[in-house]
Amino acid sequence: MSERVLITGGAGGIGAAIAEFARESGYEPVIIDRVGDGIIADLSDPDSTAAALEEALSDGPIHRLVNNVGMIKVARIEDLSFEDFEKHWAVNTRAAVQCMQAVLPGMRERGFGRVVNIASRAVLGKEGRSAYAASKAALMGLTRIWSLELGVDGVTVNTVAPGPIRTPMFEAANPPGAPATRAIIDGIPVQRMGEPEDIANAVDFFLNERTGFVTGQTLYVCGGKTVGAMGI
Template sequence: MIEARQFTLVTGGSSGIGRAICEALLAQGRSVLNLDYRAPAWHHDQLVSLQADLTKQDAIEAAAHEIASKYTVIALVNNAGATRPGSIDTANMADLDDVVGLHLRAPILLTQACLPALRASGQGRIVNISSRAALGKPERIVYSATKAGLIGLTRTLAQELGADGITVNAVAPGPIATELFKNSNPEGAPQTQRILDSILVKRLGTPEDVARAALFFLAPENGFVTGQVLYVCGGTTLGVAPI
């Protein structure tokens, strides 16, 4: 039986940027469907959470089938991701397979699953969470390559789906103070200070900064903005040629 509510689907919504996006949507009174490999440690009456390992194609396909058969999704946020640090000397294909699953395969399969409801709404919204690293970042070979691919996917989907009233945009965060970032860049460490020194506004971003950008693209009234990339980066992309 199909759930009567209309949902915004957010992948990787249990923590970090995904959680901030979910909470911002819930604060607007929306119903949110969270798809993550682990259940959230927080709850809300309008939040439904499903679990799936989005690095695995069979798990993505199973989740996509369940979502398409049970839920009406009128907006989709492809947020789930992983960095898998490594240079060209150390990158391995297992890491590549994982991030291709998260950053490309899952967005494509979930978009396909949600398309009927997105089209039927007349104002469907897709937001892909890319990264400033799409412009190039040492020690992030597989991450930057797939995040750049997500921008290409965004632009192509925008061209294919615009006539259906569906907008497709990307948010590309720079340094954001998530737990993952803090674990890799401890406070007071030299590399952390170098990152701070590169940020024009002299602070790290917050998950809420990214969530506010996503909300702009998700708003029903913002139907004349599509195929765009918004860098939420504190100015770190200035002077770098955009994709």
Template sequence: MQPRVLVTGASSGIGLAVAERLVADGYAVTSFDVQAPARDVAGVAHVQVDLRDAAQTREAVAELVRAGEVLRLVNNAGIVQPASVADTTPESLQAVAALNVQAPLLLLQGLLPDMQARGFGRVVNVSSRAALGKPLRTAYAASKAGLLGMTRSWALELAAHGITVNAIGPGPIATELFQRVNPPGAPQTQRILDTIPLARMGEPAEVAHAIASLLDDRAGFITGQVLYVCGGMTVGLGNAA
């Protein structure tokens, strides 16, 4: 029987690349997303659910586990509401946190009994390089930094049950959404490229590869860690004058 994995936000972008990679690796993938998939992928079951809604989220994950155990979770879904610190509202902070922080907690709670019973689990939370700080990202950076704090706390709490919890911090990734906002050749796109030591954008498949490696059975001695898939941006510009 194929091992099952839950991936949130797998209808497009990084999440879709993750789903495709995991199917290729032999997993049966379920996607929780409020949007319809950009394309159908054999082996991926799409469940439409608004993960900002706590009741919907709890019911969706309960229905999932009624069909069989799910021992792997990728919390990828997220939203950004850019605003200056002066313009960030409590409502915006709450809306971003509902998806970026609350939903990962509720989903893990729903899957946790089976993971603990098995003495095995893999959780990968998709944070962001913005957790280190980025202008106009007060709510988003706070939520992604919070997700890193939860990652480390969960890793410590769940290690005795054979459950590992890690995080990925993507840098600029060439998703369709990113390229719509930052077209190839545009001045703002070049400014971004100038900050990346590898001098290119990352590909969704490269983030998917990092996530897949942390979900593997053989990754059992890695927990509480953050892996930045950022082309070296978190290190700094090593070739800067």
């Protein structure tokens, strides 16, 4: 029986690429999303998330977790509603905590676990991203805390922070052809947009059993954007 890896938001975009890399690496992806062929759930709702996790773990413990699900609604601070703010935290942060708590007993029992949180380069600053950046920055903080708490259990926890990646979510927040979007692409040192496979490749590294001496880290996969011009 192949090792399973739980991937939230794995039905499309970056999540789907992570699932495909997982298959190629010999893992069995267990996907929780609101659409697709996996376990259907509304990850913004704790009860729906709990039911999905119970189903995912009904076949036994899962020792690899990718907290990938995310949402973004662009709004400057004066236009940000508390409803949208809370939903960002529910999807981008609370769901990750709930998934971690669900799989942790099995990881501890085995003395092995791999956890990857998907954050964003936007945590370093981008207009209109108050709720999104705050909720994703929280994931980076959780990565550091969990790595300290769980290292003794053989569990590593790391973050991958994508830069501009060609996905429907990116294009919804950054309309193709808009001057601001063109400026983003022109400011990438490698002179191209990232693809979902670029993120999946980084996640695959952190999920590997051999990557046991790397924990608590954030890897920006951004084409050099974090050391070049800002503004994604």
